[in-house]
Amino acid sequence: MNNLILLVPLLPFIGFLVNGLFRKSLSKTMTGVIGSGVILAAFAISIYLFLQVRSGGAIPTSVYFDFINIDKLNVQFAFQVDQLSSLFLLIITGIGFLIHLYSTAYMHEEKPEHFARYFAYLNLFVFSMLLLVMGANFVIMFIGWEGVGLCSYLLIGFWFKNTNYNYAAKKAFVMNRIGDLGFLLAIFWIIAKLGTSNYADVFASVKSFTPAELTGITMLLFVGAMGKSAQIPLYTWLPDAMAGPTPVSALIHAATMVTAGIYMIARSNIMYTIAPFTSHFVAIIGLATAIFAATIALKQNDIKKVLAYSTVSQLGYMFLGLGVGAYTGAVFHVMTHAFFKALLFLGAGSVIHAMHHEQDIRNMGGLKKYMPITHITFLLGCLAIAGVPPFSGFFSKDEILVGAYNENPLYYYIGLAGALMTAFYMFRLYALTFLGKFRGTHEQQHHLHESPSAITFPLIVLAILSVFGGLLGIPALFAENAHSLEKWLDPIFAGSHEYTTAHHLEHSTEWMMMGVSTLLIVVIIVFAWRSFSRKERFEENKGFGKVLENKWYVDELYDNIIVKPLNGLAGFFKDVFEKNIVDGAVNGVGRLVQYSSRQVRLLQNGQVGSYILVMVLSLIVIVLLFREQTVIVSALRKIF
């Protein structure tokens, strides 16, 4: 079993090595087969592991070797497959495989070596993500954590000739690093306290932490999650990450990377449950991000940017769920979000592919008749993300919002407003892209076509999942004991349940909430549909709309309050401080010596007479000193 578990991350790593080392000699077909094949194999093993967990419970931790072992610090290279990680394994490898398959068609225009490089990166990405979720301690998780950061850097900057893409890649990496620092400090704190970072040991001895320590650790962990899962204030890298190829966006946003933060908090749920301050903080940050990103998405015109901000917003919901203790709901939303967001990104990719890398939705429209499969699947994805019953998004979002209502009704109302905005911007996107008349150039129109089957097949699979995925978590309202995900994850969250008193809402309240929200969402959808399906002309945004279009000027704000001052400080150090003060002090000593030697040299004036004069005077002084030595010595004694 140990070897089988090891094979799951190892297979993508082998794919990475093969594609990376032999990228010049492999044909594109071979590259695609290897790249997707290893993920498919990993998926197959993941299913087997999942079934094992299902029949026999969590598999005991598999320890491979001592990574670092010093007496006060012991980190094992160990993997843990339990209910939570096996679920993530399925999502990562399953959706990962579909994205790989899709990429074989999407990236087909690249040269073979770049094609192979792309697949190598993609495999490495999956490898890192698998490390992240399979690790049996925080250090292994951190290794995967930084690994996905690296891969996102490589993939966002995949087209490395473009300087802007490189900046976006760098921004992603650096912003992630800020979060990583928090995570790292949290790990140190845990290790300093316990000498180990194994989940089992840490969660078992969680009571030995003082409340202050626990708050500190959980806050620092959450800083890590903010970076990786794009929460305020570290979210700005994610929209820029759209510079990468579209399947990469799907991979980052759906299957890997951004869900890492949710995984981490879900994994350490027990610590958050008994650190109420942090939990509130997580909920508030999540809610703020959900709303904030949704407002920005309302006014974006780039098809991928809309989806990017919608991802940030959906991640905010997941953190809201985690913050209010609806852990199952958060994980459930991770899963359904993985389905429909992968679907939407891949659908957007299909559109971009057909439009020859046009991404502005103002130049699209009427694609319905040219791309029927993409259109239908995209529509299903929009319905799912908008939360229309009975699509998957409805169930997961509802579960989070109910949890939020339990905590504080205000959270619920704000969350609902965000959900309405989601419905609005998604259907604005849908209507502008697929409905109405085509607004692009003739040449684009001429080339419009449905994408090949390697692209449409993943779309169809994901559409089916987006439609029916919600059935895994049917709330108790509809049927008792039908929430299979909750039962599945119960061993993971059991510890937290001990600390929380489950108080269920009245069924009537819940029915009311569900009815109202569904009604409002449908109204919004109809409104968006009607206003944008025949839109022909686009005015410049003014006033508040312009602020939204420019993303609340947050990038500019960061630039002005962080980047520029830091750059200025660095420049000051480099050009002024280092040159004049530090080095200046050193050179100053040198100059002082030279100056004084020049002054002293003046004594050597070449006049024999003056030398002799000095000699005679000195002699006289010495004689006097010698005569009066006792007096002088006693005087010196007095001074010192």
Added chain:
Amino acid sequence: MIPVLLILIPLISGLISFFIKDVKAAKGWALLSSLVTFAISVAGIWIYNQPANLHYDAAWLPALGSRFTIGLDGMGQILCLLNAVAMPIIFVSTYRNMYQNPGAFYALMLLTQAGMMGVFLAYDCLLFYFFWELALIPAYFLCSQWGGEKRIAVTFKFFIYTFVGSLLMLIGILYLYYKTPDESFALKAFYNVVLTGNEQSFMFWLFFIAFAIKMPIFPFHTWQPDTYEQAPTAATMVLSGVMVKMGIFAVLRWLVPVFPAATEQFSQLIIILSIIGMLYASLIAIRQDDIKRLIAYSSIAHIGLMSAAIFAQEKTGLQGVMIQMFNHGINVIGLWIVADAIESKLGTRKFSQLGGLAQKAPVLAILFVVMALANVALPLTNAFVGEFLMFNGLFRYNIWMSAVAGISIILAAVYSLNMIQKIFFGETNALTEQATEARSNVQWMLAILAVVIIVLGVYPQPMLRLTEDTVNTILAAVK
């Protein structure tokens, strides 16, 4: 016998090399000698559990009470290995570089190696001082004879700086010598010397300034970027890859255990100084336009962390320092190799004149990315293990200091990625349009380094075990 051979082989082959006139013969001779040294140092690690074979003791200057005592402990093993690994890699990767009077050049390189070996091996303070100077003098000549345009001025600065440090240290050594009961220079005698509080702190600074200049620690660092920039790259690799470790090594062997009370007293000050240096150097690195200067400042930042971790006096941190000395040497040599490959190919080191090399030299680009990521201390590269442990030690010392120091890992990402981006990414320009892939010797050496980086990043445990005894000894002396 092994420690004697480690010193003698480079020493003798270096002296012989002075008389070799032929270019190829000089290169071949130097490479051969360095490979033999490497083999011996590996053999030394192989028999790490036979201390009898790893120590040597003979009369040297009986009138002064100084003996020729040398030996290999865990820390010595690692640094001798680094010294022995570095030389063949440097010789092969700069094989194509042409030097005037090659026999003398390689002779000086080998003599430097011999001197550094002696520093890492010496158990007698006078011997240590002797080798310390022996390592520096050839380095001065390397810089002043084969360096860049401003070499004379820069070497002069380098010389004055290190010489001032050395003299201060000499005063300290002599003072301690007269304080030992039987007037001896032996390490053990120094460990047992009894000093008053004032004496300790005074002696501490005499030694510390010498070592701080060598490492270098802010604000004693300004010789370094200039020297690295002007020295011939092969010498720069030796200086930054191995020689700066002399400073750290010396702190661990001759400073902390000898003056435990003063270490305790000044550790906070030095840690703060180191952290300031880390952030300061990282910020300067962000704005550099020259590959060599950037690497130099990044090196200062990394060394700052090591010094902070030493003075935190935590076991994890010290373990981290041990392996990081080796890892940093490997990584920085890798970076220099790339810098040298670019400079010798395109004649410039300015970022503003480079760009788009990834299209022309993809293999070099990939290998450089590995080096740069190791410089960022990404997990599964060797530097991660070291920095993880060092930050851990610092964290145990003080949470806030480790948090502030941690900012440097963010800045490290900024400048390292800047470097990658400006050299390799973007469009090519008129100059880089003509670039070609790096030569195969450079590629192979970088590939070897990359493998070492990753292997040590995934499985660092053997190296940690090797140095554990040394760390315990140091901690025992301090406590």
Added chain:
Amino acid sequence: MPIHYYIILAATLFCIGVIGVLTRRNAIIVFMCVELMLNAVNLMLVAFSKLHYGTYLKNGAMGASGIDGQMFVFFIMVVAAAEVSVGLAIIVMMYRNVHSVDINFLNRLKN
């Protein structure tokens, strides 16, 4: 004659010599002043030698003990003679070259 008469005379001669060296610019006069100082020292040596010789004789010492001072005097006279020959030769050379024996003129070693 009491010893302090000699001492005062020698000291006076020496001071005249010193002042002459310090104040005069003519090389030959400087030279003569140097000789004066040497002879002042010689006078002292002879005087003290005589004094000590007398004391030795009183205590019943034999032979040449106590005359080391007079031997020094001979040495000094020989050295002074050698010096005069070399020094005068230099002054003559100097006069030939620069037509002057002013020592303030001789500051080429400056800088």
